[in-house]
Amino acid sequence: MNTESHNDPSARQRWMSVLAKADPARLAALMPDLPTLEPLRPPEVGAVMVRGRVGATGAPFNLGEMTVTRCSVRLADGTVGHGYVQGRDKTHALRAAAVDALMQTDQAAQLRVAVLDHLTAEADARWALRAAKAAATKVDFFTMVRGEDA
Amino acid sequence: MYVAVKGGERAIDNAHAWLAEERRGDPSVAELGVAQIRAQLALAVNRVMAEGSLYDPDLAALAIKQARGDLIEAVFLIRAYRTTLPRLGASNPVDTGAMAVDRRVSATFKDLPGGQILGPTFDYTHRLLDFKLMAEGEVPAAETAPAQTGPVPHVTGFLNRDGLIEPAAASDATPPDLTREPMELPADRALRLQAITRGDEGFVLSMAYSTQRGYGRTHAFVGELRIGRVAVEMDIPELGFAIEIGEVEVTECETVNQFKGSKTEPPQFTRGYGLVFGQSERKAIAMSLVDRALRWKELGEDDTGAPAQDEEFVLMHCDNIQATGFLEHIKLPHYVDFQSELELVRRLRAEAMAGQEMAGQEAAE
Numbered sequence: 290m291n292t293e294s295h296n297d298p299s300a301r302q303r304w305m306s307v308l309a310k311a312d313p314a315r316l317a318a319l320m321p322d323l324p325t326l327e328p329l330r331p332p333e334v335g336a337v338m339v340r341g342r343v344g345a346t347g348a349p350f351n352l353g354e355m356t357v358t359r360c361s362v363r364l365a366d367g368t369v370g371h372g373y374v375q376g377r378d379k380t381h382a383l384r385a386a387a388v389d390a391l392m393q394t395d396q397a398a399q400l401r402v403a404v405l406d407h408l409t410a411e412a413d414a415r416w417a418l419r420a421a422k423a424a425a426t427k428v429d430f431f432t433m434v435r436g437e438d439a
Numbered sequence: 440m441y442v443a444v445k446g447g448e449r450a451i452d453n454a455h456a457w458l459a460e461e462r463r464g465d466p467s468v469a470e471l472g473v474a475q476i477r478a479q480l481a482l483a484v485n486r487v488m489a490e491g492s493l494y495d496p497d498l499a500a501l502a503i504k505q506a507r508g509d510l511i512e513a514v515f516l517i518r519a520y521r522t523t524l525p526r527l528g529a530s531n532p533v534d535t536g537a538m539a540v541d542r543r544v545s546a547t548f549k550d551l552p553g554g555q556i557l558g559p560t561f562d563y564t565h566r567l568l569d570f571k572l573m574a575e576g577e578v579p580a581a582e583t584a585p586a587q588t589g590p591v592p593h594v595t596g597f598l599n600r601d602g603l604i605e606p607a608a609a610s611d612a613t614p615p616d617l618t619r620e621p622m623e624l625p626a627d628r629a630l631r632l633q634a635i636t637r638g639d640e641g642f643v644l645s646m647a648y649s650t651q652r653g654y655g656r657t658h659a660f661v662g663e664l665r666i667g668r669v670a671v672e673m674d675i676p677e678l679g680f681a682i683e684i685g686e687v688e689v690t691e692c693e694t695v696n697q698f699k700g701s702k703t704e705p706p707q708f709t710r711g712y713g714l715v716f717g718q719s720e721r722k723a724i725a726m727s728l729v730d731r732a733l734r735w736k737e738l739g740e741d742d743t744g745a746p747a748q749d750e751e752f753v754l755m756h757c758d759n760i761q762a763t764g765f766l767e768h769i770k771l772p773h774y775v776d777f778q779s780e781l782e783l784v785r786r787l788r789a790e791a792m793a794g795q796e797m798a799g800q801e802a803a804e
Binding site: 356 | 488492494497498526528531533535540541549559581582585586595596608611612613614615616617618628629630632636637671675678681683685686687691693710
């Protein structure tokens with residue numbers, strides 16, 4: 290089912306976020322071949338300052354930086370795609386930009402099944418496994434029978 | 440005084456070659472891979488990321504390998520590397536309320552919404568050496584239970600509803616950044632937190648401990664400690680909306696501190712806050728205690744003269760790269776400085792001796 294549209298920023302937000310957090314090797318395995326594209330901005334490794342909030346909800350403060358690689362490409366039909374990915378893998382950023390561009394074309398449905406659905410399901414499974422392990426360490430308090438009640 | 444001298448190149452080259460050999464160690468033992476360090480020395484990796492102020496586990500693991508396990512040297516390598524990176528922007532503040540928690544405990548409420556989740560903790564271990572780890576073997580898989588999907592709200596959130604704790608009012612002010620502009624004192628709380636979260640764990644721990652022993656006591660309870668992963672979201676200018684650009688593991692500690700009230704504030708609980716990259720719980724707890732101690736002025740408390748209340752003392756000495764840079768530079772050649780000191784001492788001694796001789800002669804006469 291193709292519900293994607295380049296006019297829907299929330300769908301695009303979601304796929305770009307999935308691509309940003311994907312394992313570069315897994316993305317490459319799912320999408321070994323890149324389409325014909327022209328690099329608008331070749332992959333560039335940089336840092337993003339990650340912010341937190343004082344007391345979790347207050348004023349922002351600078352927590353520290355993280356590595357990010359970005360890239361922009363243009364397909365033969367003129368569609369532009371952007372990739373912003375965690376880490377320093379330039380091919381990851383290039384692939385993410387290519388997928389972002391292709392997701393705005395009529396190849397979206399095919400790409401969703403071949404690439405994005407796998408990445409999403411695998412990320413969900415990783416999340417679920419950690420959550421299940423955490424749940425097993427949840428404390429169930431019980432009150433000891435008090436001496437005078439026995 | 441600095442004077443250029445030549446010589447020593449061959450000795451330096453040979454020293455570095457020997458360093459590389461010593462780093463490798465006994466060649467009959469398998470070489471340690473960066474991936475192994477990343478996976479199996481994860482807490483060392485976390486510390487290097489926190490104090491290096493750069494979240495990249497692969498780079499931190501590489502730095503640890505290159506530094507032969509000297510974590511401050513590894514932090515130094517990360518700090519040096521990060522200066523080569525262009526700044527692509529700043530994230531939106533991470534939402535720790537939406538954290539995927541591995542661990543979440545409260546020392547103030549037993550039955551809190553979301554529950555007490557111990558996670559992969561050293562707590563309750565017996566701290567006895569486990570000789571099984573000297574033999575290679577399979578580790579049994581961790582137990583699982585149905586994952587909970589409900590919210591895990593912050594403890595301070597529900598204390599806040601009753602007005603029992605000071606609020607932390609949201610704002611969107613752009614925080615000062617000590618990596619862009621030199622730190623100026625007095626520093627606001629945002630700047631202090633930036634300095635402490637990248638500060639040396641040992642230093643921050645000792646400062647926090649000093650408050651517990653009475654040097655600027657703040658009566659802290661751990662309202663909540665949580666460890667987990669949070670999404671990092673950034674506005675992308677070319678798109679006009681924000682996307683998640685990654686995910687980082689963080690440790691967060693919120694203390695709830697006894698407060699009798701002051702000239703300016705009513706009696707209520709007050710807060711200390713710690714947020715650190717990685718699973719770094721000692722550091723996060725220590726950070727929240729030091730944060731609270733440094734807030735004495737804002738809360739109208741007395742200055743007891745304690746080191747942990749002294750912003751200049753804490754902030755100017757918590758950075759281990761600044762500290763080690765200045766400390767270790769004194770081992771480098773100071774021949775000319777020392778030569779002038781030597782001449783000065785010789786002259787003073789000669790003058791002092793001449794004076795004594797003269798005094799002796801006068802006494803004899």
